[in-house]
Amino acid sequence: MDVKKILLLSLSLASLLFAQELFHLKSPPKQRIGTDESGFMQPRWSPDGTLIAFTSSNYKGLWVADSNGANIRQLTNEPAAGFDFRWSPASDQIATRVARYENFLRFNAVELLEINGPSKKMLTSFSRQLPGTPQWQNDGMLSYFDGQKLASIKVKDNVNKINEHTIVFIKNGYIAVYRPDKDKVVLQDPLRKGGYLNVVLSPDQKKIAFELMGGNMYVMDVTGTNVRDLGRGYRPQWSPDSKYIVYMLTEDNGHDYTASDIYVVSVYGNEKQNITGSDDRLEMNPHWSPDGKKIAYDDYRAGSIYIIELESK
Helix, strand or coil: CCHHHHHHHHHHHHHHHHCCCCEEECCCCEEEECCCCCCEEEEEECCCCCEEEEEEHHHCCEEEEECCCCCCEEEECCCCCCCCCEECCCCCEEEEEEEEEECCEEEEEEEEEECCCCEEEECCCCECCCCCCCEEEECCEEEEECCCCEEEEECCCCCCHHHCCCEEEEECCEEEEEECCCCEEEEECCCCCCCEEEEEECCCCCEEEEEECCCCEEEEECCCCCCEEEECCEEEEECCCCCEEEEEEEEECCCCEEEEEEEEEECCCCCEEECCCCCCCEEEEEEECCCCCEEEEEECCCCEEEEEEEEEC
């Protein structure tokens, strides 16, 4: 067999591999939250699966609704509150960053929102420094990068430290990993380029998904080894079993989004599936339900939240 035939065969096999259906879609996507003028975006399931939190355009404010879209209530209207907010493990609080503006200058702080209050508590004072995204080390301890070090804030008493989580964040363009068993932060530069973003730890705390600025999406072991190129993709989120990653794949004309769909890829990068495939919607910001049976996402054009049900093949 000559080289040309081998190349064509390889390309054909690769096309079949990437076209495999990983999940069966049980029903068409259903609009659950908002109307065509709501401007809602960035849905995030609570760890217990009973609630969905979301924000509005420009990440202003934060809302929560029952998982079926009912009982919508606003937790805050503060600017930036909806950017990369984090549910507590007990699903009773949300940690986030908020902003305020004085004389055209932005000031930032870390805030804790009670779901059943609603009430809020400022965990840091407002300052010009932009803190890193607050993350839950356990159900009673929050950690965030303060610009120099990983700072911690105790928000609950009598919490079992055995359940402490690994924390990943961006420090000076590199991937920073804090492991409680090592009690230190390790900087990783897996591609020897820097400029990483959207780092996400897998639920089993063994892998990290991330993007390279201006490049592709990748996955690696938490130790920084076994790096795999997953191809082009944005804002990765993990499946509960840590076997798949859901993400969005967008197109633009330099000014506006022109197309966007939601994809699922295996952690090995050898199988992927478009689970939306629509021409009339801009599906973005996917997030997997804790039971693995649903994915929530927003339609950027309409400003509403959709949910799609799926089951593994």
